[in-house]
Amino acid sequence: MELYSGYISRLIGELSVLPGIGNKSAQRLAFHIINMPKDKVENLANAMTEARNNIKYCKECFTLTDNEICPVCKDETRDHRQIMVVENTRDMTAYEKTGKYKGVYHVLHGAINPSLGVGPNDIRLPELLRRLQSVDATEVIIATNSSIEGETTAMYISKLIKSSGIRVTRIASGVPVGGELENIDEVTLSRALDARVEL
Amino acid sequence: MELYSGYISRLIGELSVLPGIGNKSAQRLAFHIINMPKDKVENLANAMTEARNNIKYCKECFTLTDNEICPVCKDETRDHRQIMVVENTRDMTAYEKTGKYKGVYHVLHGAINPSLGVGPNDIRLPELLRRLQSVDATEVIIATNSSIEGETTAMYISKLIKSSGIRVTRIASGVPVGGELENIDEVTLSRALDARVEL
Numbered sequence: 001m002e003l004y005s006g007y008i009s010r011l012i013g014e015l016s017v018l019p020g021i022g023n024k025s026a027q028r029l030a031f032h033i034i035n036m037p038k039d040k041v042e043n044l045a046n047a048m049t050e051a052r053n054n055i056k057y058c059k060e061c062f063t064l065t066d067n068e069i070c071p072v073c074k075d076e077t078r079d080h081r082q083i084m085v086v087e088n089t090r091d092m093t094a095y096e097k098t099g100k101y102k103g104v105y106h107v108l109h110g111a112i113n114p115s116l117g118v119g120p121n122d123i124r125l126p127e128l129l130r131r132l133q134s135v136d137a138t139e140v141i142i143a144t145n146s147s148i149e150g151e152t153t154a155m156y157i158s159k160l161i162k163s164s165g166i167r168v169t170r171i172a173s174g175v176p177v178g179g180e181l182e183n184i185d186e187v188t189l190s191r192a193l194d195a196r197v198e199l
Numbered sequence: 200m201e202l203y204s205g206y207i208s209r210l211i212g213e214l215s216v217l218p219g220i221g222n223k224s225a226q227r228l229a230f231h232i233i234n235m236p237k238d239k240v241e242n243l244a245n246a247m248t249e250a251r252n253n254i255k256y257c258k259e260c261f262t263l264t265d266n267e268i269c270p271v272c273k274d275e276t277r278d279h280r281q282i283m284v285v286e287n288t289r290d291m292t293a294y295e296k297t298g299k300y301k302g303v304y305h306v307l308h309g310a311i312n313p314s315l316g317v318g319p320n321d322i323r324l325p326e327l328l329r330r331l332q333s334v335d336a337t338e339v340i341i342a343t344n345s346s347i348e349g350e351t352t353a354m355y356i357s358k359l360i361k362s363s364g365i366r367v368t369r370i371a372s373g374v375p376v377g378g379e380l381e382n383i384d385e386v387t388l389s390r391a392l393d394a395r396v397e398l
Contacts, residue, residue: 004292005265007250014246019231025219027289032218033247034254034263041251045244047213048232051206052240055233064233066204090226093203 008034060131062124063089063107072096072104079103084141085128085157087111087150091143103141106131111149112156118149120156128157132166139167146173146188207233259330261323262306263288271295271303278302283340284327284356286310286349290342302340305330310348311355317348319355327356331365338366345372345387 004012008030016026033041057063058070065071072078072092082103086092092105110123120126132140140161144150158168174192175184203211207229215225232240256262257269264270271277271291281302285291291304309322319325331339339360343349357367373391374383 004288005254005263005269007246007253007265008263008288011246011250014243018228020224020227028219029217030250031263031287031289034250036251038251041247044213045247047206047210048240048244051210051229051233052235052237054206055204064204064207064230066206070204088230089203089207090230 058107061092061105061107062109062127063092063105077102079138081136081138082141083128083131083135083137083139084143086143087145087153091145095143103139108144108153111144111147111153113149113152123153125157129160132161132164137166139169141169141171143171257306260291260304260306261308261326262291262304276301278337280335280337281340282327282330282334282336282338283342285342286344286352290344294342302338307343307352310343310346310352312348312351322352324356328359331360331363336365338368340368340370342370 011030011033012023012026015021015029016023018026021029033044036044054066055064056066056068058065058073059068060073061070063070063072067074073080079102083106084092084095084101084103085106085108086095087108087110089107092107095101095105106124106128108123108125108128110118112118112120112123140157142154142157144153154170158170161168172195173188174195175181175188181189210229210232211222211225214220214228215222217225220228232243235243253265254263255265255267257264257272258267259272260269262269262271266273272279278301282305283291283294283300283302284305284307285294286307286309288306291306294300294304305323305327307322307324307327309317311317311319311322339356341353341356343352353369357369360367371394372387373394374380374387380388
């Protein structure tokens with residue numbers, strides 16, 4: 001005998017394939033959804049299908065957006081010759097939240113990862129090179145993650161671009177603000193030491 | 200300027216009202232959904248609306264089910280005179296998974312919680328009393344949670360029913376199997392001591 005009704009089992013199954021949602025969370029979510037007002041459930045379901053069906057890649061920076069060109073690329077007050085390379089749209093948003101960056105972005109949608117078979121042509125790297133040929137870029141800031149894949153990607157891009165004479169920089173790595181030294185890994189600590197600045 | 204496109208913002212907003220899903224998880228889920236194949240997203244969305252629109256309460260035990268009567272209540276091999284009272288369908292499923300219980304259930308859909316204004320008539324307690332009048336029950340096993348609300352509800356039900364001469368029992372509380380004593384709270388430990396059995 002099925003422990004749950006068919007509809008509930010199916011919903012639990014669909015929910016539990018989402019990232020970070022195990023079987024227990026899927027059960028809790030499913031029962032929450034069943035107890036929500038009907039129109040709220042419809043809103044949630046529509047938000048999913050509509051986002052999936054209407055999202056486009058920005059033709060310039062390849063971030064996910066509603067339009068042909070994203071708001072950042074459309075903004076003429078920003079410096080379109082300074083390009084920050086990020087792994088995904090969330091990383092771009094993280095930098096936008098700082099409000100400090102006035103250049104534009106290029107979203108790779110991934111990082112080079114040989115062990116998963118992700119090569120330079122599987123991310124939006126050819127698009128970056130084409131873009132650099134058409135735009136007279138002054139600086140490419142590489143803001144990929146500080147993981148093995150992110151570092152590999154950063155090194156790879158830097159080698160490709162440097163020969164063309166464009167300035168290539170990498171965001172600093174070190175101890176996060178507010179971080180307690182005892183909780184920080186050795187690699188970060190030694191990098192922070194190497195990159196120490198005069199006071 | 201909106202940090203995300205309208206569709207993504209809306210989806211993040213809808214997801215972040217779900218229990219246990221904060222803003223960060225909602226962002227991760229939203230981007231995962233946008234990158235899923237279209238038909239998978241439709242399946243997920245349909246599973247939600249269909250579950251919400253088709254789920255009924257069993258006319259006998261009030262668990263959530265696809266039909267008028269749930270599979271447990273329909274099963275004639277089970278003892279319909281032994282009724283286990285649980286707070287919700289998940290708790291019923293937890294006991295069904297043990298495979299040890301051969302009676303039927305009554306699902307309260309909540310517990311008495313005066314601080315939230317949940318009284319005896321706000322849960323399926325009147326339905327339990329009516330049911331006990333029509334069924335010649337031999338035993339009511341109270342399996343509400345071992346929380347303050349669960350215990351309050353158990354006490355309340357026990358007082359109501361005992362006068363009618365039906366046997367009322369409560370599931371045992373004690374140290375969970377595999378639990379390490381040092382990690383278990385004092386109340387549980389003292390209950391386990393009170394309820395000690397001869398070896």
